[in-house]
Amino acid sequence: MELALAEAEAARDRGEVPIGAAVVSASGAVLARAGNRTLELRDPTAHAELLAIRGACAELGSERLVDCDLYVTLEPCAMCAAAISFARIRRLYFGAADEKGGAVEHGPRFFQQATCHHAPDVYGGIGEAKAASLLKGFFAARR
Amino acid sequence: MELALAEAEAARDRGEVPIGAAVVSASGAVLARAGNRTLELRDPTAHAELLAIRGACAELGSERLVDCDLYVTLEPCAMCAAAISFARIRRLYFGAADEKGGAVEHGPRFFQQATCHHAPDVYGGIGEAKAASLLKGFFAARR
Numbered sequence: 001m002e003l004a005l006a007e008a009e010a011a012r013d014r015g016e017v018p019i020g021a022a023v024v025s026a027s028g029a030v031l032a033r034a035g036n037r038t039l040e041l042r043d044p045t046a047h048a049e050l051l052a053i054r055g056a057c058a059e060l061g062s063e064r065l066v067d068c069d070l071y072v073t074l075e076p077c078a079m080c081a082a083a084i085s086f087a088r089i090r091r092l093y094f095g096a097a098d099e100k101g102g103a104v105e106h107g108p109r110f111f112q113q114a115t116c117h118h119a120p121d122v123y124g125g126i127g128e129a130k131a132a133s134l135l136k137g138f139f140a141a142r143r
Numbered sequence: 144m145e146l147a148l149a150e151a152e153a154a155r156d157r158g159e160v161p162i163g164a165a166v167v168s169a170s171g172a173v174l175a176r177a178g179n180r181t182l183e184l185r186d187p188t189a190h191a192e193l194l195a196i197r198g199a200c201a202e203l204g205s206e207r208l209v210d211c212d213l214y215v216t217l218e219p220c221a222m223c224a225a226a227i228s229f230a231r232i233r234r235l236y237f238g239a240a241d242e243k244g245g246a247v248e249h250g251p252r253f254f255q256q257a258t259c260h261h262a263p264d265v266y267g268g269i270g271e272a273k274a275a276s277l278l279k280g281f282f283a284a285r286r
Contacts (some may be wrong), residue, residue: 005191008226014192027228038206039206041206042200042204042205042206043199043200043201043206044196044206044226044229045188045196045197045198045226045229046206047191049268050188053187053188054186054188054190057185058185058186061185062185063182063184063185063186063187064187077225077258078221078222078224078225078246078251078253078256078258078259079221079222079223079225079226079229081220081221082220082221082222082225083188083222086187086188086222087187100258100260101258101260102258103221103225103251103258106222106248106258107251107256107257107258107259108250108251108252108256108258109251110221110251110254111251113221113251114250115220115221115243115244115245115246115249115250115251116221116250117243117244119146137155143204
């Protein structure tokens, strides 16, 4: 989660919403790390999780990340939750909950849907204080 | 929808699940078209809709596709439905319904969630017979 938080800080420094993610293999190797780049890439799908999943898939040469874990500083949205499922991520660790856009504990609760065919083990609230503080600071500065 | 169906056929011919999509601007210009490429790109996020949205954003140099419409041969999954929302797609036209993985009329029904902050107008069943026939033929041939 330290790497994901560092990616969130780097995203903030680029003017992006400060969210970061990392994909780690079963042996503990960091396969990919990424921060949010939706503005820089002009790509609404360039969330930290999607970029990290795509990076890890490229690293492994596989469209599945079996036995890999994903760390992300904010509760994933529906797009990222579904991508986590498709990639067969084993464990999802996330920081702050997201009442407005989250899809794990809020809204669609995607992993609990019958249309979700693989659900990771989910651990929320990891590094929550720092993740939430980064987001609050970012939005407070923009008001 | 004819372009999306042609992309679905091209995906089938590449050995991919036959799903195709196209993004059209308010003036009727085709900004991007794509078929499913998850196997070829070894990328679980390379659904037709996501590739078409990313292509259209690159074409316009914007992370939002305001006043643009998306045509896709199958009911979008949760990942693609959320991406459609983030991109601010105006109208979504889809072909066959997807009971197993759809997220518009099935499962999460993403556009009806309070955590969905932009919902397109949705028109299902457009070109449904051909879209469904492509999928049935593809899976029958693999059994």
